[in-house]
Amino acid sequence: MAEDTPVPKLNFEYWLDKAIEWGQATTLESQKDVCLHLPQLQKFLHEIYETLKHMDSIGAIQQFPLIGQLLGRLCWNPFVIGYDESQKTLMWCLCCLYSSEPQNPVELKANSWIQSLLCHLLSSSKWESNEAETSTFISTLGYTSADYYCHLVKNMVFSLVTEFRGNQFNGLNIQGRVSASRVNTVSLFCLPLITLPDLAPLLETLLHYHGGASKEILSTEFLEAVNEAFLKKKISLPETAVFSLWLRHLPSLEKATVYLLDQLVSIQLNSLEEVACVIKDSLLPQAANHPAIFRIVSEIFKNALMETDGAPEVMTILQVFTQLFLQAHQNENKPHKFSLKAYFPYHHQPLVTALLRRPFELPATHWSAHLKHISDMLKALVEDTNVSSAADLFEIWFLVVCFGEWLDIAAEQLLKAAVEPDALLWLLAFYYCPQNENQQRTQTVVEAKAVYNHLMLLFNRIVLSVKDLEAAVHSITDTERCCNQHLITHLLTNFLLFSSGGHTIAQEFIYHITETTDSSKEVCSLLIRTAYRINHNGEKNTRTVKLLNELLKKLTLKV
Amino acid sequence: MEAVLEQVEQLPALLVGARSALVRDWDSLTLDRALEWARYFQHVHDRFRTRPRLREVLGRRLRRAQPSLPLGFPHLGRCPQLLGLALLENRALPPAACRCLLRSLLQFPGEEAGPEPHSLALLARRKAASRLLALPSGLPRSPADMEPQLQAEAQLLLGRLREEGPEGEPAGESVGPPRWLSAVLEQLPLPRAFEVVAVALLGQGNGADQAGDGDGAGSSLEGNWASAIGDKCVAGPLLSWLLGNQERFYAFCLFLPGSLLASLAGHYSQLSRPYLDLLTGCGSHLLYDPLQGRWVINCPNKAVLSWEQLRERFTCLCQVSAVLKGQTQAALKLLKAQDGDFQVRGLSVWTDLLMELGTFL
Structure with missing residues (x-):
């Protein structure tokens, strides 16, 4: 993601232009563009909050006249609301703008508008309409929208998982019901939600999903973001899903290997047990059971050795990695495992x-x-x-x-x-x-x-x-x-x-x-x-x- | 204990109040006190959760306090959320109190986290997720798109039924469905209420054959919710709601697809006989039109099933199980015999139906 592109500090106009351009993110281009900017936007929102929390609502509106327009638009963009912690920061900002003693009609209007936005974000009324039946049904039952969406998201995940798995297991029916573009879109739409625990089964299914095409079917942005979240331990995935990710997306594998090396070189390690633990935790020795993965990881180690002119730490890391790889190879119980010489x-x-x-x-x-x-x-x-x-x-x-x-x-x-x-x-x-x-x-x-x-x-x-x-x-x-x-x-x-x-x-x-x-x-x-x-x-x-x-x-x- | 009971009696009033225009007079102190009460009720819930006798007493007292608002013991535990969200949606709340509410609902950085950290952020995130996951369907909204929503509603309904358990309704009132159930289902427009009840009774909604046994791939996920099948205190109230009102049951059978109804009849023997009676009732309203050469509805003002719908529903019944197939066949043969046992088309609707079903019988 474009975390490095510099954006001027608190540039309301830039982000308002973006928010207007995105609308409710209904076209593929705007969806991709939103996904690309999510980390930056989150940072920006946080900066706004840090500024707003020291101001009263009138002062805030005077200093940032565009703020209402911007926040209002963002609240209607599900990519923004779904992403990581953006929704939290956005709600904090809204709360800072709410005035407890409104003095004039503008402030009264602003208050009412903020309350509507929060209801839109939190109540069980539908995103696009004001269908009230579900809402009254839920509250009459004695539940809240929190209970409802908890079930709803799990059901939706389950239904997508069933759809994709069914399609995958259909064997010959590769063209199936699920088109490649649909899988691609689903993967893109999952991007903001990767760290939402409810999504875990869907992430796993997508990572294993290949479809019939020889071309990569999942969106690159999605694969990168999953890898990133895995490396930073924001999500946990089953080993096989991680291997599948690295096999289908080599940049992710490279990133994981370099990340491991950086991690080992930068922290103070007191024993080889610790080194072994970090390496094992990376899942790379286990993944290297796939000769293709082994080859690429080896190449990266080679480069590291050359670049450091054979630094003793790197040589030690390589030695432990090899031992752990041999161990993982021995533990693997596949009927057709490769002989060690093949590596x-x-x-x-x-x-x-x-x-x-x-x-x-x-x-x-x-x-x-x-x-x-x-x-x-x-x-x-x-x-x-x-x-x-x-x-x-x-x-x-x-x-x-x-x-x-x-x-x-x-x-x-x-x-x-x-x-x-x-x-x-x-x-x-x-x-x-x-x-x-x-x-x-x-x-x-x-x-x-x-x-x-x-x-x-x-x-x-x-x-x-x-x-x-x-x-x-x-x-x-x-x-x-x-x-x-x-x-x-x-x-x-x-x-x-x-x-x-x-x-x-x-x-x-x-x-x-x-x-x-x-x-x-x-x-x-x-x-x-x-x-x-x-x-x-x-x-x-x-x-x-x-x-x-x-x-x-x-x-x-x-x- | 009596003191606690008297306090608990206040819960319905608190929730009703929070949704009413009464909050117009609340200031931030009143609001704090209300939230304090909500947390206290949650505390009471946590304290008595594992003690069935006391739970029952508390639940009874809650129901007695305000029969119009169907509350039970579990509501004590959810009280902070119920109250918070109800107030948030109430436009009558004055600004000072509202700001106070927002500050307490949205845990700000550096502030002490409540018992459920970031639960509102999680709620907003899940709502956005439900929007995102629904977007890529590409196709125009089909009934299958509604399924996760229906399921969620059915799951909450089941959740409530399970929470109520056998003590849900005081003894003596056990004839007919519990009052709260009717009150709740009335909130939904009709076909939807039927769909929710059917999904709750079956678990997996769409396919007639999927009920009960999920395929291997999905079973691990499916574990997070079980239908009413095999759970008497859950299925019982739903069935009695359905069967307790002739008109309602009739509408239920007209609205829902034959495969779903057959599947329900296959799982609940209480349903199969009334359903069969209803179908044969519809059949007797059909008249053979020799000019068109087909069976037509005899009474145009009454909502009944057409020949095609009837045939489809009987076909589904015969496909569900051997037992149902036998019952259906026996019923049709009896009616055919009463009509004179002709083997020629166009004389008795039962003869024709049996011929149509021939491949299944």
């Missing part, structure tokens, strides 16, 4: 298969062998001269980032298990430094290995000092280079968590590295990922858990 059709399939194995599916003792297998495959792929284009390389790297959990395990295994380090160090070097221009990666592996060897010498020492660790880092000359800095930080953090003496200097050392290298976010991401994995594997490493919590508490206060 990664252009990748080296043995590599995909290896990465798809969830860590908990293997005994921990097999992890390093599995990682070596992955590393060897990757190395062969990356060093293959046929796969030399930057785009190909990026695709492979992106795949590895999606399954970043294995990389975290690799860094952990290097310190915790007796492993032959070369393959795992190469794997981490690729993760942090995918490009190998000027032998960058090769150099990274060499340097990382030097630090690693030094760390291993200190691993079982109970008495440690910050100086000892600094010495390990300084054993390599060039500490400024970015990619290997990330890798070294990763190794150091794990050393602090898992070595015999690391916990004694952890606080101090982490403070030291985050101060000197501005890597608090990165360390924070590492720690919350580790905490999440330990929680989920039910590991009983109480010392590590305690340390993790302490470190995170300090760091999240800082970030």
Whole structure:
């Protein structure tokens, strides 16, 4: 909706012209135009109210001579009255104009006019006529118009739902009773009412309704508005209806994905459980069971990674998203569900298969062998001269980032298990430094290995000092280079968590590295990922858990 | 308790007053007091809602207070809304009191929300929604467009009947429909009152076969309202209103379509015999015109069914259920036998009707 188009403040003439042009919104053009302007108009009405509430009615009419005309016309426009909170603000404005001690015929007339408008909005007389029978019937029964319209709207929704469902299930009778233009109009007319809870069954039916045409049958404005309301949690919809919306309207899917990313990056998250919760809540991992949705969401994540130059938060988000997607895929009980490989059709399939194995599916003792297998495959792929284009390389790297959990395990295994380090160090070097221009990666592996060897010498020492660790880092000359800095930080953090003496200097050392290298976010991401994995594997490493919590508490206060 | 009862007796006067010219003398204080009373009645309702004995006593006292205005216990609960909207529509209310009313009805930002937050905004929104959802029909107004309105009226009628329950009318008056029911239905013009009663009795109005069992797709939605079928204390008063007056029942059967009437007869055995009698009564008014070669109405001044209408109504009856088909067939055969049991067209209307219905019998 045109929320951004600037409209001068309290521009009565603009809105009065609009209201006159719209009339009672009987043509399709005027209906579309009303829908387009509803959010703006609501804002405008609110501004009027904010001005009016400090004035008396005479002053108001003197200052805004057009106000009566404008409000009166708007009261007869069902799109305006039906929209969100516009009717409330409009009634407040009318009430401000009502004078409790009318001094002259004009004010008396205005009062009577306001009372009529309010009766028109609230009584059970018909919108277009003054048919009084229903009114007296209802009041003689001892009910009010509130009871009547509550039933009436539900009945109308039910009758439309029955009509559309019947048509949809008619199978061959696609031309049916319901024409495409009728469905389109109904969807447009529902737009102002999207957040009215009575409408929920109709929204659901419309979102599932396709009709016989290959073209989109629902109005674009409607689809956008439903998506918007869903993202802002103004309505709740069944999962299948949301999936149907995203499948038929890709801009909505894009918006939902970008919205999720913004949400995750902008709020302070203290644990991966929270991240997982927000992601799950978005319904995107579940929706990604449709390969088409999966592909588009992946593309958006790719762009986010490129734009942020591989920001650690985005990499963490991607990793959690993939895990939740795999979980949702496993939970899906459809007879014809796609095999997981179908979601990664252009990748080296043995590599995909290896990465798809969830860590908990293997005994921990097999992890390093599995990682070596992955590393060897990757190395062969990356060093293959046929796969030399930057785009190909990026695709492979992106795949590895999606399954970043294995990389975290690799860094952990290097310190915790007796492993032959070369393959795992190469794997981490690729993760942090995918490009190998000027032998960058090769150099990274060499340097990382030097630090690693030094760390291993200190691993079982109970008495440690910050100086000892600094010495390990300084054993390599060039500490400024970015990619290997990330890798070294990763190794150091794990050393602090898992070595015999690391916990004694952890606080101090982490403070030291985050101060000197501005890597608090990165360390924070590492720690919350580790905490999440330990929680989920039910590991009983109480010392590590305690340390993790302490470190995170300090760091999240800082970030 | 007696004190409460005496206070409750004031409710009808309050509501009648709010709709009358008496409000001309109200100032903002009077108005506040009236609204205060309305909230108090709501409070009384909430306190006694779960106590059937006391409910009954209160309901009886309400009815006794003003027999002309049919009120019951549930009205206590709706009192603030009933009063507020009644006053809003009353042009006699002076400006000062009216402004005071508006401020209390429209919860302003920052003001303490009442028990039903934004209920008037919701009402205005729903009214607009009913307008919007009715607009795209495209076609000229057909009877089906009226259906949701009819249903809403029928739902309110059923709601009231259920609220009244078996204690709705004091014992001894149980012959005939409760007085309030007649008073209420008189508010609607005739064909509409009949339609509302029929819809209330059947649930789904339009199709004869839809009653009772909704299709799978709709059943979850349909759950929000049940017809009178299977609910004696609801159907009873409606049926006695219909059958209690010969002329009314006759008009009812003339106005409504055959499929709907057949469906009603199928669900309510009390209706099937009178309906069949009425149809055969109409049949005996038909005369065969040998020149035109068809059955014509014998008494042009009286509203009776034509041959075509009669045939349609009998056909519908035979389609509803095996039991009704049997009854209809038996009645027609008996009449045919009384007419001499001829098998030739144009001699007895019953013979001809049976021949027309042949495919169904």
